[in-house]
Amino acid sequence: MKKLLLSLLLALCCICSGCLGAVQADDYIYVVAIGFDVGEQCRYNISVLVQRENSSDGQSASGGAEVIAAEGDSMFEAITTMHAGGPFKLDFSRVNTIVMSEELMRRGDMNELADLAFNSIKLRQSVKLAATLCEAKSFLQGLCLENAPNITKLQFSVFENYSQEGITVITNYVQLMECIRGGRADAVIMLGGVDPAAIHRAAQESSQMTKGSAPEGGGGQEQQSDGGQSENSEQTTTDGIIRTGGMSTYVSGVALLDGWYMKGVLNGNDTKLLLLARGEFDRGNFRVPYGKDSGVIHVKMLKKPKVKLTLTPQPSAKVSMSLRCTVLQYMGDAEPQEWEMGFKEAAESYIEAELRRVFNICQKLNSDAMCFGHYASMQFSDVVAWEEYGWKAYYPALEADFSVSLELADENVTTRLE
Amino acid sequence: MRINEGRIGGQEAAAMTGIAVYAATVFTLDSQTAYSGGNATYIWLPVSIALSLAAVLIIMRVMQKKDISTLDMLLKKSFGRLIGGAASAVVILLLVTNAYFIIVDFVNMVHSFVFYDSGYWEIAIWVTVTVFLLSFWGLECISRTALIMLPLLAGIILYTLFLPVQSYSAYRLYPFPGNRLSEILIDMLDGSSRSFGAIAALLCMTNGVHGMKFARKYCIIGTAAATVFVAFTQLCIALTFDYIDLSDMLFPLYRLGMMGIEEGYFFRMDTLLLFFWMMIGVIAAAYFIYAASILWCRAFGPKDTRPAVVALSVTAASAVLLQAEGYFDEAQHFQTLVNELGWCVITLPLAAAVIQLLKRSKGAKV
Numbered sequence: 001m002k003k004l005l006l007s008l009l010l011a012l013c014c015i016c017s018g019c020l021g022a023v024q025a026d027d028y029i030y031v032v033a034i035g036f037d038v039g040e041q042c043r044y045n046i047s048v049l050v051q052r053e054n055s056s057d058g059q060s061a062s063g064g065a066e067v068i069a070a071e072g073d074s075m076f077e078a079i080t081t082m083h084a085g086g087p088f089k090l091d092f093s094r095v096n097t098i099v100m101s102e103e104l105m106r107r108g109d110m111n112e113l114a115d116l117a118f119n120s121i122k123l124r125q126s127v128k129l130a131a132t133l134c135e136a137k138s139f140l141q142g143l144c145l146e147n148a149p150n151i152t153k154l155q156f157s158v159f160e161n162y163s164q165e166g167i168t169v170i171t172n173y174v175q176l177m178e179c180i181r182g183g184r185a186d187a188v189i190m191l192g193g194v195d196p197a198a199i200h201r202a203a204q205e206s207s208q209m210t211k212g213s214a215p216e217g218g219g220g221q222e223q224q225s226d227g228g229q230s231e232n233s234e235q236t237t238t239d240g241i242i243r244t245g246g247m248s249t250y251v252s253g254v255a256l257l258d259g260w261y262m263k264g265v266l267n268g269n270d271t272k273l274l275l276l277a278r279g280e281f282d283r284g285n286f287r288v289p290y291g292k293d294s295g296v297i298h299v300k301m302l303k304k305p306k307v308k309l310t311l312t313p314q315p316s317a318k319v320s321m322s323l324r325c326t327v328l329q330y331m332g333d334a335e336p337q338e339w340e341m342g343f344k345e346a347a348e349s350y351i352e353a354e355l356r357r358v359f360n361i362c363q364k365l366n367s368d369a370m371c372f373g374h375y376a377s378m379q380f381s382d383v384v385a386w387e388e389y390g391w392k393a394y395y396p397a398l399e400a401d402f403s404v405s406l407e408l409a410d411e412n413v414t415t416r417l418e
Numbered sequence: 419m420r421i422n423e424g425r426i427g428g429q430e431a432a433a434m435t436g437i438a439v440y441a442a443t444v445f446t447l448d449s450q451t452a453y454s455g456g457n458a459t460y461i462w463l464p465v466s467i468a469l470s471l472a473a474v475l476i477i478m479r480v481m482q483k484k485d486i487s488t489l490d491m492l493l494k495k496s497f498g499r500l501i502g503g504a505a506s507a508v509v510i511l512l513l514v515t516n517a518y519f520i521i522v523d524f525v526n527m528v529h530s531f532v533f534y535d536s537g538y539w540e541i542a543i544w545v546t547v548t549v550f551l552l553s554f555w556g557l558e559c560i561s562r563t564a565l566i567m568l569p570l571l572a573g574i575i576l577y578t579l580f581l582p583v584q585s586y587s588a589y590r591l592y593p594f595p596g597n598r599l600s601e602i603l604i605d606m607l608d609g610s611s612r613s614f615g616a617i618a619a620l621l622c623m624t625n626g627v628h629g630m631k632f633a634r635k636y637c638i639i640g641t642a643a644a645t646v647f648v649a650f651t652q653l654c655i656a657l658t659f660d661y662i663d664l665s666d667m668l669f670p671l672y673r674l675g676m677m678g679i680e681e682g683y684f685f686r687m688d689t690l691l692l693f694f695w696m697m698i699g700v701i702a703a704a705y706f707i708y709a710a711s712i713l714w715c716r717a718f719g720p721k722d723t724r725p726a727v728v729a730l731s732v733t734a735a736s737a738v739l740l741q742a743e744g745y746f747d748e749a750q751h752f753q754t755l756v757n758e759l760g761w762c763v764i765t766l767p768l769a770a771a772v773i774q775l776l777k778r779s780k781g782a783k784v
Contacts, residue, residue, distance in 0.1 A: 122534065126676045174663070174677065182660040184589070374589035383456045383661065386593045 028091040032065075032151045033143070034075075035099040035136030036109070042071040044104075044112075046078035047137040048090065049144065049151060065144045065151075069137055075116065093122040096155060098129050098173070099136040099192070105255060105262035113173065114180075126172045128155075131255035131262060133193040142194045142249030158190060158251050166275045166284040167252050167268030180259055183391060184373035186366075188274065191253040191265055256367040263365035266358065273358040276351075277319060277370040277402070279304035285328065288347045290338070296329040297347055299406075309375040315394050317372050319355070320403040327408070339408060348404045355402040368395050423557040423626040423712060423723075428636045430561035431620065431627045433568040434705055435640030436647075438616035439467060440575075441702030443648050445695070446519040446612060448757055449667050452605065456596010457661040460652035466609035467617075467645045473610075473764050474617045474637065480771040481621070482630040489621040489767060490716040496770035505766045506717035509618070510710045510730075512763045515756055516615040517706035518734045521545055522749070524699040525738055527669050532689055538742045545700070546738065550731035552704035553711065554724060557626050560708055564701050574694045575647060579654040581687070582677035586657035596661065611760025616702070617641055618767065619709035622716070671695065707731055 029050045039045040047069035068086065072078030082090060100110060118125055132139040143151050161167050168190045179187040252268040266274060275281035283300040305321035325347070327339065362369045373391045380386040426434075443463055452459050477492070486492045489509065494502035525542045533541055552560055595602060617637060624633040655670045658677060664670055672695075675688030711726035720726060741749030 120534070124676055125673065172677075174659075174673075178660045178663055181662045184660070374587075378589060378592045378594075380593035381595065382598065383593050383596045 027089055029086075029088040030094045031090055031092050032094055033097040033099060033140055034092075034095055035067075035069075035101075035132075035140045036075075036104055036112070037101045037136050038103050039071040042077070043073045044075070044078065044109075045069060045071050045137065046075055047140055048082065049140040050090070051094075051151075067137060067140045067144060075112070079121070091122070093124070095123055095127055097151065098127055099132055099139050100130070101136045102131060102133050102255075102262065105131050105189075105257075108260040110176075110257075110262075111260040114177065118173075125174050128158075128170060128172050128190070129176055130190045130192050130251070131265075133191065133265075138194050139192055139249055154249065154251065161251065163282050164284070165268070166272040166281045168271055169254050169275065169280070179257075183387075184377050185371040186259070186368045187257045188254040188266075188367075188369045189257065189262075190251055191255045192249060192251040195248050195250055254369075256362060256365050256369050258366045263367055264361070266361065266369075270354075270358050270361070273351075273354050274362070274369055276301065276321065276323075277305065277355055277359065279321075286347075286351065288343075288350045290343055290346045295327055295343060295347075297406075298326045298328050299351075300324045300326075300409075307372070307375045309372060309379070311376060311379055311394070314397055314399065315372075315376070316399040316401070317375065318401045318403065320405070322405045322407065323351075324409050325406050344406055344408070348406050351404045351406075352402045355404070356400070359400050359402075363396060363398065366392070366396060368392070370400075372398060372400070423623050425628065426558055426561040426626055428627070428632055428639075430565045431633065431636040432640035432643070433564040434561045434701070435617060435620055435637055436644040437564050437568065437571070437698055438619065438702040438705050439613050439641055439644035440647055440651075441520055441698050442516050442612040442616040442706075443467060443609065443644075444651050444671065445669075445699060446516075446523050447609075448753060449670065450665055451608070451754075451757060453661045453665040455601050455605070456593060457591055457656040457659075457664065458595040458597070458602070460649050460656050461595065462602050462606045463609055463652055464645045464649040466606040467613040467641065467648060469606060470610045470614040470617050470764070471638070471641045471645075473614060473768055474621065475634065477618075477621065477767050477771045478630055478634045478637070480774050481624075482634070484774050486774070487624055487630065488716055489618065490713055492621075492767060492770050492774065493717075496773040502770075503717055505770070506713055508763055508766060510713050510717075512611070512615050512756075512760065513619060513706045513710035513713070514730050514734055515760075516612065517549070517703040517710070517730075518737050519612075519753065519756075520699045520703045520706070521549060521734055522738050522741060523669070524696050525742075527672060527692060528696065530668065531672060531692060539739065542735065542738050542742065545696070546731060546735040548700050549703045549707060549734075550727065552700060553707040553727045553731065556723070557623055557708060557712075560701060560704050564705075567697055567701065571694060571698055572647070574691060575651065578671065578674055578691055579651060582654075582658050582674050585677050586654070588657065590658070590660050591656055607761045608757045611756065611763060613641075614761075614764045615706065619705060621767070622709045622713040703734075707734065 031048045032051050033049040035047040035049070037045040037047070047067050049065060049067055051065050068082050070078040070081035070085070072081060079090060098113070104110070116123070130139075143154060158168060158170060162170055169188050171187055171189050176187045176189070179185050252271075254266050254271050254274065255262050256264045256266060272281060272284045272286070279301070281299075281301045283298065285296055285298050287294050287296050300323065301321070302324055303322060305319050307317055307319050309315065309317040327343075359370060368391075372395070376389075376391050376394075377386055380389065443466075447459070447463070452463075477489075481487070481492055484492075484495075486495060490502070490506050493505045493509075496502065497505055521542075525538070525545050528545070529536070529538055529541050552563065597605070620627065620633050620637050624630050627633045627636060651671065655664070655674065658674055659667065659670060667673060672688060672692060675691050707727060707730050708723070710730050711723045714726045714730070715721065715723050737749070
């Protein structure tokens with residue numbers, strides 16, 4: 001009996017040790033995204049998108065999501081300021097995205113992340129990274145505008161875009177650090193922004209809901225006074241194409257990095273080509289010029305591209321890839337019978353030329369975004385020799401040649417079904 | 419009197435050995451040293467286990483032929499009472515050190531990754547008390563716990579390795595092999611001291627596994643299975659992380675679970691998985707403490723393993739707490755020393771076996 005009691009006591013000590021110093025779940029507010037901007041008083045303006053557990057007041061417009069911001073010379077100073085100004089304890093264990101403004105990234109301040117003690121605030125190293133053409137704070141606010149904390153919706157959208165269209169990439173902190181410390185390639189980071197028109201529409205709707213009888217012209221006044229941003233002047237990755245509907249925050253394209261420094265951007269279409277060269281493309285559409293008009297083809301990558309890279313006398317790479325395609329639309333000269341007559345060659349040449357163009361953009365920015373360094377490292381058997389070689393010094397001299405082979409999917413099947 | 423360890427079956431012996439080998443190699447691998455010369459641990463770590471197994475099998479063969487039942491008897495018969503006792507003490511030290519490495523790694527992990535706000539002492543005592551209880555209740559308790567938990571733990575390891583499958587890339591295995599052959603051989607030798615303790619512990623309790631013949635059979639089965647798991651685990655880690663990142667990583671297997679970036683059912687399982695791995699660590703550490711205790715009793719005379727279990731558990735716990743209380747550099751230095759010179763311990767029972775073989779040859783000539 002005594003032994004049983006002793007065993008029970010010891011078992012309780014083990015099982016219940018987690019109850020010591022317990023904190024109620026509703027004492028926390030959960031941070032789902034962190035934004036970094038240039039500060040006015042201090043080095044950074046750090047904003048956090050927080051999500052409160054939905055309670056009875058879950059009918060609020062932002063569905064329990066809110067952006068809290070504070071300035072500080074480091075992230076921890078800003079967090080201290082935020083803590084001081086709120087009754088809740090910030091919990092960072094659910095952070096899934098860190099967003100940085102273009103200005104910070106161009107001056108290389110992303111290296112602040114390298115000094116961050118992730119464990120100290122329970123931040124996971126799988127946290128995704130994003131660069132924004134607007135302020136990171138505006139980007140996060142854009143996620144609150146809809147009637148839900150939309151960071152998870154954005155994430156779904158990103159995954160879908162990435163896998164179905166290939167217009168952006170997903171890079172997490174571990175992958176960024178691997179690129180920077182390993183020196184085999186440069187990181188590319190998803191690029192986002194805010195569609196100002198959507199903000200104005202939301203503001204108009206909100207204004208109409210609250211004021212009820214406000215005149216129609218009220219929305220126009222707000223448009224003009226909104227931080228001086230106008231629809232035309234806003235830099236977007238959608239090439240200034242106006243869209244209607246959707247969230248104010250969008251993700252499309254990538255930021256190109258050279259080490260810690262952001263050197264340029266690629267739009268959504270160029271990102272497809274980048275992903276093709278990286279072997280990370282799944283499927284997507286390309287508009288191929290042919291004769292006086294063009295055709296739209298749907299391309300699917302079945303196998304990763306074959307890369308033959310030689311380092312001597314001068315680094316050169318030959319990338320060959322085989323893609324399966326379906327012609328979605330023939331226009332003008334591009335007709336079904338033209339596929340074997342010249343449209344195929346035109347499509348192959350077009351993709352090869354586009355790949356070369358994107359490669360040249362990356363090379364000019366000294367960003368090995370196509371990851372040729374991975375293949376360079378395979379030429380070495382010794383880590384010391386590889387580290388001494390210094391791939392990035394040779395990268396500007398790399399000559400890349402792309403070869404694309406298109407294979408038409410069986411169109412008869414779909415035609416008959418139609 | 420608790421010197422008789424009881425009797426366990428073959429499956430229990432194999433499960434216990436396999437878990438100890440896996441814990442002693444994968445969980446306590448010194449990342450800084452192991453990955454400084456490239457990403458080829460998935461080759462040299464299994465080879466180092468095979469080397470240890472070969473050494474233990476040689477010793478077992480000699481013991482079987484000379485009708486020597488336990489390791490302490492082999493050392494005494496070969497080196498005499500005084501030197502044999504000293505050699506036993508060195509093996510005991512290796513076993514306790516193996517337990518210490520496992521405990522300290524898990525306490526650090528739980529403290530760093532889960533209970534940040536809790537004190538180090540509380541976590542250390544929580545882990546060491548569990549290890550102590552398991553080893554205090556003896557071989558049967560340890561081995562049966564190992565067998566019961568084995569399917570679950572094997573499944574958890576495979577699940578962990580499956581989680582980041584989209585992140586696997588072959589280029590991370592390059593430069594291959596990364597180091598020069600001589601340096602790889604040194605790595606193998608260093609690594610063998612960890613696995614040797616896990617395999618050789620069975621030599622202290624062969625009576626409990628129905629004799630040397632069965633001990634040998636189940637030692638091979640357990641170690642072979644563990645070697646496959648170790649190779650597979652290290653390969654998956656190598657496919658997921660660059661060698662530079664790995665050389666700075668406290669616990670790569672834990673990081674594997676954090677690589678999932680898509681919110682879903684399998685997201686944020688890493689903390690939960692850590693507690694399953696801790697079961698592996700607790701079973702392995704208890705096994706080492708118990709093996710060291712029974713070797714102590716057999717070599718130096720006490721008839722009850724329990725006081726020795728208490729003494730050695732307190733020793734291991736004190737070492738864990740000391741490294742957290744201002745002696746971290748000394749602990750690191752000690753770890754490096756054991757890594758570099760641990761293989762010397764293997765030579766003691768091997769030399770004893772050779773001496774026994776020579777005695778036989780001498781007898782044959784006469």
